[in-house]
Amino acid sequence: MVRDIENIQHSFSTENDGNISKKQTFLTYGEQDKFAYYLLKLVASLVIILLLGMIAMLLNSSLSAIEEFGIGFALNDNWNPVEDEFGALAFLFGTLVTSALAILIAAPLSISVAVFINEILPTKLGKLISLFVEMIAAIPSIVFGLWGIFFLGPFVKDVLTPFLKSNFGFLPLFQGASFGIGILTASIILAIMITPTITSICREVLKTVPKIQKEAALALGATRFEMIKIALIKPSFSGLTGGVVLGLGRALGETMAVAMVIGNSPTITASLFSPAATMASVIANEYAEADSDLHLSAMCYIGLLLFLVTFIVNSFARAIVWKKQRKARG
Amino acid sequence: MTYLHWRKFKNIAFHASLYLAAIIVLLPLFLIVSYVFKMGASSLNLDFFLAFPKPVGEVGGGMRHAITGTLYLVAIASIISIPTGLLCGIYLSEFGKGKVANLLKFSIDMLTGVPSIIIGIFAYILIVVPLKGFSAMAGGVALSIIILPIVCRSTEEILKLIPQHIREAGLALGLPRWRVILNIVVKGNLSSLITGVMLAISRAAGETAPLLFTSFGNMYLSYRIDEPMASLPVQIYNYAISPFDDWRRQAWAGAFVLITIVLGINLLSRLLVKIGGLRHLIRRGIK
16 A cells, blocks of 8 residues: 555656746755655664664773773672772672562562553553553653652661561571662662563553454353453463563663662672662763773773663563564464 | 352452452552652751752752753754654654664664663763763763763654555645645644653653763852753752752652653653644644
């Protein structure tokens, strides 16, 4: 059909060449269209160049750190700006642990809410609830951080920590003192922040399941729980995974809220109560104050690693979700 | 208990857990909004909007410079990225074939996923390093890169929903293609496009991370594009981690204003699409 339109449009523009447009404008319609097309293409190319330029510049400014530390940078946990010794392992650890914990909390909740909105609630109420969930995504991360410092931090310290300690205190995860700021608080904030992302993608994925499949399950005498399990969750499992992984991508790169509640100490400990630092939080905290070139370069290196990790995670997620949607469209 | 009872019980337990999940997910939203309103409303006064910061130790002062700065930075970002984003979206929806279009789609997807702090580093290398100093320009550019993919994506998705026959009707009237796109496709969906743009702006207004080392922050009012500029989120951050009670109070007031602006724009733009009358009004107003 698109080719038809082009043909029609082409024949129009050539017809017009001869009579009308020559008198009115200095360009024929065909030439005008060509001009518009190339203008758009130019802008599009600029955006592509922007992304490439971004990667190239990031690579270029981390070059001196790459030469100095090599691949071992990611495996060395010594971060000492005063001595010009840099290793990113502690930050890698912080990022991975907080994101993984956030996913553990957020994924089951988000998928449940997606199912709840799509399958259980009447349409209007579902729209209202999903509006509320989307509002969470609209809250600026600085506000999350502020709330995290003054509300969630004390809550974790006074309520959650004693509870976890008395019930699961035998695990090394829940030992040690809690100051309210640390891995656990950061993970909870992250979980809240990525819930809307996962929920909205899971809703899209669940929508692609054909209605007839659900009705078939119900007609066989399944309860609603069994129908959702057999006809909804199982066939769309890979799509749901994609949504969760996309949420992970968002959690890895989140900066401000985490930087405010994680405590910013580049240490690796087993306890979830202890402060740590993530790749994004160290850049946020130290970049403006870095004085040596190597320090700046090391942080660009961390940025490059973070970029690579989010790039891989996002590509993976998109590949899954796209494949799913293409299949659904037939 | 028979097997049927067991199945029914599981069904009920499942429903209960779904309700519980929804409550757990929505609880933080209400906690955050109510806490910010409680703390913010009591700290807010007229001075907050009209006064400049006082020296450390003195009580009072406001964030006039930061509010102005945020508006200024968002304006720079909008000037750069709204036209670019709209053009890219139009390109993808109207000519979305070929190598360049596929590459653009990929780039936009990647830009959406890039953490905002890395965009900050990019703006730092691109503008702060050559100019040898933090500047409002760098902050504006960083914000523009953040909202570019949002504008582009929303434009593309809105324009793709327009039925093909409307374009054909325009072409059948003998219009050149660019006029069909501009006068029929774009103009007919202006309110939806504005919604996308407003959502992007509300996102830019709340961003902190990329501004930390681009526009940096400033305790004075500045209108110069080549000097550091204060912004509401960065000011909130600096005050929040400070040890002074009065500064913390102002951080809450700032958070209150910021969340009102951001959620306000967000809700307003959603309303805009819903209300058909408003849509009509805007279309008439622009004519």
